[in-house]
Amino acid sequence: xxxxxxVIMAGGSGTRFWPLSREAMPKQLLRIDGGETLIQQTIARVxxxxxxxxxxxxxxxxxxEPIRFQVPEIRKENYIIEPVAKNTxxxxxxxxxxxxxxNPDGVMAVLAADHxxxxxxxxxxxxxxxxxxxxxxxLVTIGIRPTRPETGYGYIEAGEKLEIRSQKSETEEADxxxxxxxxxxxxxxxxxxxxxxxxxxxxxxxxxxFVWRAGVILEEIGRHMVPLYKGLKKIESSFGxxxxxxxxxxxxxxxxxxxxxxxxMEKSDKVVVVPADLGWNDVGSWTALDKxxxxxxxxxxxxxxxxxxxSKDSIIYAANRLVATLGLKDTVVVDTxxxxxxxxxxxxxxxxKIVAELKRRGAEERVTHRTVVRPWGSYTLLEKGERYKIxxxxxxxxxxxxxxxxxxxxxxxxxxxxxxxVRRGEEVFFVNPNESTYISMEMKHRLENPGxxxxxxxxxxxxxxLEEDDIIRFDDEYGRE
Amino acid sequence: xxxxxxVIMAGGSGTRFWPLSREAMPKQLLRIDGGETLIQQTIARVxxxxxxxxxxxxxxxxxxEPIRFQVPEIRKENYIIEPVAKNTxxxxxxxxxxxxxxNPDGVMAVLAADHxxxxxxxxxxxxxxxxxxxxxxxLVTIGIRPTRPETGYGYIEAGEKLEIRSQKSETEEADxxxxxxxxxxxxxxxxxxxxxxxxxxxxxxxxxxFVWRAGVILEEIGRHMVPLYKGLKKIESSFGxxxxxxxxxxxxxxxxxxxxxxxxMEKSDKVVVVPADLGWNDVGSWTALDKxxxxxxxxxxxxxxxxxxxSKDSIIYAANRLVATLGLKDTVVVDTxxxxxxxxxxxxxxxxKIVAELKRRGAEERVTHRTVVRPWGSYTLLEKGERYKIxxxxxxxxxxxxxxxxxxxxxxxxxxxxxxxVRRGEEVFFVNPNESTYISMEMKHRLENPGxxxxxxxxxxxxxxLEEDDIIRFDDEYGRE
Numbered sequence: 001x002x003x004x005x006x007v008i009m010a011g012g013s014g015t016r017f018w019p020l021s022r023e024a025m026p027k028q029l030l031r032i033d034g035g036e037t038l039i040q041q042t043i044a045r046v047x048x049x050x051x052x053x054x055x056x057x058x059x060x061x062x063x064x065e066p067i068r069f070q071v072p073e074i075r076k077e078n079y080i081i082e083p084v085a086k087n088t089x090x091x092x093x094x095x096x097x098x099x100x101x102x103n104p105d106g107v108m109a110v111l112a113a114d115h116x117x118x119x120x121x122x123x124x125x126x127x128x129x130x131x132x133x134x135x136x137x138x139l140v141t142i143g144i145r146p147t148r149p150e151t152g153y154g155y156i157e158a159g160e161k162l163e164i165r166s167q168k169s170e171t172e173e174a175d176x177x178x179x180x181x182x183x184x185x186x187x188x189x190x191x192x193x194x195x196x197x198x199x200x201x202x203x204x205x206x207x208x209x210f211v212w213r214a215g216v217i218l219e220e221i222g223r224h225m226v227p228l229y230k231g232l233k234k235i236e237s238s239f240g241x242x243x244x245x246x247x248x249x250x251x252x253x254x255x256x257x258x259x260x261x262x263x264x265m266e267k268s269d270k271v272v273v274v275p276a277d278l279g280w281n282d283v284g285s286w287t288a289l290d291k292x293x294x295x296x297x298x299x300x301x302x303x304x305x306x307x308x309x310x311s312k313d314s315i316i317y318a319a320n321r322l323v324a325t326l327g328l329k330d331t332v333v334v335d336t337x338x339x340x341x342x343x344x345x346x347x348x349x350x351x352x353k354i355v356a357e358l359k360r361r362g363a364e365e366r367v368t369h370r371t372v373v374r375p376w377g378s379y380t381l382l383e384k385g386e387r388y389k390i391x392x393x394x395x396x397x398x399x400x401x402x403x404x405x406x407x408x409x410x411x412x413x414x415x416x417x418x419x420x421x422v423r424r425g426e427e428v429f430f431v432n433p434n435e436s437t438y439i440s441m442e443m444k445h446r447l448e449n450p451g452x453x454x455x456x457x458x459x460x461x462x463x464x465x466l467e468e469d470d471i472i473r474f475d476d477e478y479g480r481e
Numbered sequence: 482x483x484x485x486x487x488v489i490m491a492g493g494s495g496t497r498f499w500p501l502s503r504e505a506m507p508k509q510l511l512r513i514d515g516g517e518t519l520i521q522q523t524i525a526r527v528x529x530x531x532x533x534x535x536x537x538x539x540x541x542x543x544x545x546e547p548i549r550f551q552v553p554e555i556r557k558e559n560y561i562i563e564p565v566a567k568n569t570x571x572x573x574x575x576x577x578x579x580x581x582x583x584n585p586d587g588v589m590a591v592l593a594a595d596h597x598x599x600x601x602x603x604x605x606x607x608x609x610x611x612x613x614x615x616x617x618x619x620l621v622t623i624g625i626r627p628t629r630p631e632t633g634y635g636y637i638e639a640g641e642k643l644e645i646r647s648q649k650s651e652t653e654e655a656d657x658x659x660x661x662x663x664x665x666x667x668x669x670x671x672x673x674x675x676x677x678x679x680x681x682x683x684x685x686x687x688x689x690x691f692v693w694r695a696g697v698i699l700e701e702i703g704r705h706m707v708p709l710y711k712g713l714k715k716i717e718s719s720f721g722x723x724x725x726x727x728x729x730x731x732x733x734x735x736x737x738x739x740x741x742x743x744x745x746m747e748k749s750d751k752v753v754v755v756p757a758d759l760g761w762n763d764v765g766s767w768t769a770l771d772k773x774x775x776x777x778x779x780x781x782x783x784x785x786x787x788x789x790x791x792s793k794d795s796i797i798y799a800a801n802r803l804v805a806t807l808g809l810k811d812t813v814v815v816d817t818x819x820x821x822x823x824x825x826x827x828x829x830x831x832x833x834k835i836v837a838e839l840k841r842r843g844a845e846e847r848v849t850h851r852t853v854v855r856p857w858g859s860y861t862l863l864e865k866g867e868r869y870k871i872x873x874x875x876x877x878x879x880x881x882x883x884x885x886x887x888x889x890x891x892x893x894x895x896x897x898x899x900x901x902x903v904r905r906g907e908e909v910f911f912v913n914p915n916e917s918t919y920i921s922m923e924m925k926h927r928l929e930n931p932g933x934x935x936x937x938x939x940x941x942x943x944x945x946x947l948e949e950d951d952i953i954r955f956d957d958e959y960g961r962e
Binding site: 343 | 499500788803804805806807808809810814816820821823831832834844863867868869893895897898915919939941943
């Protein structure tokens, strides 16, 4: 498996899980099913087979920082940054030229950062098998054996079984990996068609997970998508010349926005499907919680500070505040600190329409949460008024913010727990619980937690302009400008 | 009309309009249909006929202060305080002995503080007519001519028409008030029965509004409810002796908890009904908004910061935060700063079950809002953490808080708008926007707004015990201990 690379597609935009997901905090960064975030689970799942130095993350500029914060084990060089979102063909092509450049024998497993896979051992087994088949030059798709007539997924129709020589002895032939030629890819079916597919036994859910040699997918792109191929080659030619970022930034935005399914998979004659039972879910909307969480006796999935009376088959998620529900049926309620969604279950796919409307209105609730995670800790916006803003700031033990200055605001800090070490101009002093200090406008300052417990302080900002971009950084531990 | 008194029943407990209503902020104190609060509307509605010195308010100790704040025109002597809630018979009896003591010819109109009445002129006309009839010794109930087969109200069946001599000339006889003997009171009917009542034409909604001579209702209580009558007489005997409060406090809690309908109206032979078209609604649950508010083209009643896609016949109320709704039908969504209710419309009556569950849990969201109104302004709880609490405090121009001291907390104040005059121990100084000050534990202090615009400040409290009852008041403008 020395040539196996994992490419984690982590460019999700955070619309379908609003209001829990936001543009700045898409689904892959969330704890959807408790425990670790989806991207942390994804990395952990593939790690037994692929060491972290061969795991690549494809994402955009804005999400790279919070992802690095969640999975610090992936080194910065393994991030492939899309200058703009251009669908999967371009993103996968970009990853392929990087891996091919690095290792001409490289086999890449393309994995989504935001799916749930329950059967971890089967997943690794499937990946091993698929990787073996991919070495022979096939484009392998992972097909999930359907467990229900799901109308929310695309299907793959399998044809003739592929003759694969087992790497084990003939007596163990039953263990040889199974793969089929792909007859066709089909779009999300209606319920009747879905039932027929499940009955037929030769249809699989299209998981969007692929395994292939980087060189092979590039050849196939060259065969079926000439402009994309030429663009990728141009980017590749900049590698090692120090112009990679600028050339990528120039070429990438002009590439066609098309999925790899349309661009290559439906056209290539090298496509095969490896069937698998993975307990897989693409977590495509809030109703996925019905599948990946435990339902109570009334069929509800209830999380958080909820008082329910007589609801049935509903999903009720309270991040923090109190939510009371009464007599609901097939309803989704998601409450976050600054926004609440209430939606009929069969409309959960249309949450993107809400997000589109919020975009039209320029509503902040589309973009960020009240609590924003930073490399040094987090801050929570408690209130925003005319000429003032109140934040609770948590600085992790040993962490410190950048040495900074604001042109348009002054800041009052009241420490409520832990100890702050404050640099203010040339002074350096400590502020203890129930003590306060004041940073005037244009005063250089730095906040640090030298202690062993989190530092919590309340910041009251005063000024005419109170946005996050009024910050001049002179020095930063986390490489931010 | 010199003998006409209005008795406003304002003892509501704030369960059915939760989370907008709270124990400390019941329905009568809310702006349910925009504009003034329900009790302000009630007082304004009756004022053209009854001067404020003859308007009495029956309520409990906790609600008297916020009511006084909303209707300062009613003098303190006109509050009749129930030591405990004892249903309408005892409350009305208590009001009757006060009015009878004050004026033996007194006619009292018993009105709810939390109903909506759209037709103000007809209301005054009805009250005048009912008052004329009541003078003759009748117990008058106001019966609302039904406009739909409502199953949420009790009904009154009218019998024989009362012969009333018109006070005007014979040619104007058509203007004589109309009243009927009451055949019976009936409980909330099922829909079939309700339809039959509407069709029959002789049934009226029981509005719970009554007009009678104080002396007559006391006689009838004496006839049908001897223990209540004796209790009231005992309380009356304390009037003018300085022991009124203690005797009331001793006698009242022992009185039977029963409605005036059961106790007297269903038994007395003096009961008549005066029909009226008042655009009346008892605002008994959230679904009342369908009747008293304007519905949009999809049948929705939407208030506040709401993004809706494709909902129908729903009530969506957003006090402050963003609420997004998608594809709802016959659903009630009520969002407040600290709690959200989502309920099926036909279960709106059961919101009291939610409140009962909150009581069992000891949840604060049952009792108070995040924003609490005080005579001097208001405060809003922004966050409560371990050993700290953050409030935004607004002090009205010219107002000042009591001279006070706290045993268990210190307070940091950061002024964000307006000017504060602060007394701290023996010092007196001003704090301007973007300035702060600190009040240590056990330091006597007083906060005042000497200016012409509201003073807003952020208070960060630190301490081991941060409840409202840690306050020692030395001097207070508003008569609080």
